[in-house]
Amino acid sequence: MIRRGSDFDESDVRIRPSRRGSRPRSKDRPSHDDALPGFVIGVDRGRYTVLVRAGVGGRTLPERTVIAMRARELGRKGIVVGDDVGLVGDTSGSPDALARIVKLSPRRSVLRRTADDTDPVERVIVANPDQLVIVSALANPEPRPRLIDRCLVAAYAAGLDPLLVLTKADLRDPTDFLANYAPLNVPFIVTSTAGDGFDGLEALQDKLIGRVSVFVGHSGVGKSTLVNGLVPEAHRAIGNVNVVTGRGRHTSSSAVALRLPGDQGWVIDTPGVRSFGLAHVDLDHVIEHFPDLEPGTEQCPRGCSHDEEECGLDAWVESGRAGPAGASRLESLRRLLRARSGEAAD
Template identity: 80%
Template sequence: MSRRASDYDESDVRIRPSRRGSRPRSKDRPAHEDALPGFVTAVDRGRYTVLVGRGVGGKRMPERVVTAMKARELGRKGIVVGDNVDLVGETGGGRDALARIVRVTPRESVLRRTADDTDPFERVIVANADQLVIVSALANPEPRPRLIDRCLVAAYDAHLDPLLVLTKADLADPADFLQHYAPLDVEHVVTSTGESGFDGLEALHERLSGRVSVLVGHSGVGKSTIVNALVPDARRATGVVNDVTGRGRHTSTSAVALRLPGEDGWVIDTPGIRSFGLAHVDLGRIIENFPDLEPGTAGCPRGCTHDEEECALDEWVASGQAGPAGAARLDSLRRLLRARSGEAD
């Protein structure tokens, strides 16, 4: 005999306890006080190569290379070459060991670029560098001043010291090219290879010593050759320039940090680039690197791009307040501003 709904009372109902919400989820996260500090030297498909060399409390420990993954609590926080991180888990290294990165130390500097000048999404290339080494060949392939200008803008935006390295001086005289950048006071090193070896390597090594330097340049300029000369164990692949297109072949597929032998300095080799988007760069941060011109912007109209008829910098330079090199410096500033906006390409 079936029962009607009215025949049931509350004692007849069985409530199955729900597992979800049976125990409140804690918002507390582990402090990871035993985490070890490390330095990210390479990134490959979600796996991070980290150099661990210091323990908790500054206690010196034998250096070792650890493979790590990003801990879930970091969410979408990106980790790039040059980051200083904290690790837990299997931090002893070894073939099958896998540690976890649980913290990323605040970055002192960030080198960024966008896909193009209209792309609002910026990409972090390297963290914690203090010098941007812009590598350009004087010939084979021909130098690309506009790309160099863009790299200079990126250096100024990231507060990195720029260093211009010109390769293949055995094929072309660097004098005319360097004259183009003289008003910017950019330090430079000229290198060449020949029967006598690698000329200019000692001067370059001197400027890299004790610093974290990131090398950028388009394919075929000899960037990997320089890295192999500086760090003989690097074994970075080198390529040749296509005789038809004048372009080099990409040989570096990802950024990697390499320590200079016997030094505290690091060089970070990056893949060859063919464009350097600057959509993220604020014009004001470029002008900050022209202290002889910046005071003259006080008389500019609101929203001035500093490359228009109403700009007060022309009067400032004409008055002599920018010094004897004022006109050349203003021309260089506007060249960089046009490079940033894409008008010079």
């Protein structure tokens, strides 16, 4: 006999048991109050090398490096060299141990760049530095002033103190080159490796004491040579300059933080760069680092780029209120603004 729909009742309905169990899913996440603080010194294909200081967390373990992975609960938060993090799991530092990074502390500063000046995607290179060391060779390979200008803009935008380091002074006198940066009052160090010595290394060491300094520069400028001189046990690979193209070969594939002898500071070595996109930089922030010129912007028209005929900075400089170096300072400002806007080639 065929039963009609009205002939069924609840006893005829079969309820399939839930495979998830009867326990409701909680949205609460562990607080990880017991997470050990650490400092990320290396990143390699999803694995993070983290330095854990001795005695951290009230424990008697010595200082050690711990290999860790990022916990799923951090979501899409990226972790880079220089980050302060919290660790749980096996933090013993033994060869087969793997901890989890469950906390990412707020960053005090970040060094960013984009692929080019039109790319909206920012890439965080290093977290929490306070000094940007811009390394350039005076010869072999030839210096690239526009790349230096872009690095200066990135430093100003990130609130970092810039330091210009010129290498290979035994090949060319640095006087003319430094004249281009005198109006910017950028501190500089000149180094040379002529003979058996390394002139300028001690002066550079003095500038790094108590700082977290990130080194940037294009390939072949001697960046890794400097790092090896500062941290002898670093053993950073050194490449040669191609005699045909005049360009260096990439020898560093990822950023790494290295401690200066005597625990006097940190040096973060980064891979050589051939471009430094600044799409993330607000041009208005650049003028803030020219306090002698900034008051003159009050006479600028709305939306002024500070590099146009109607710009009020020209009258400000001509009035003498920007000081005796006003004209050269204004030209330096506009050079940086053009570097940011992509009008000047590297």
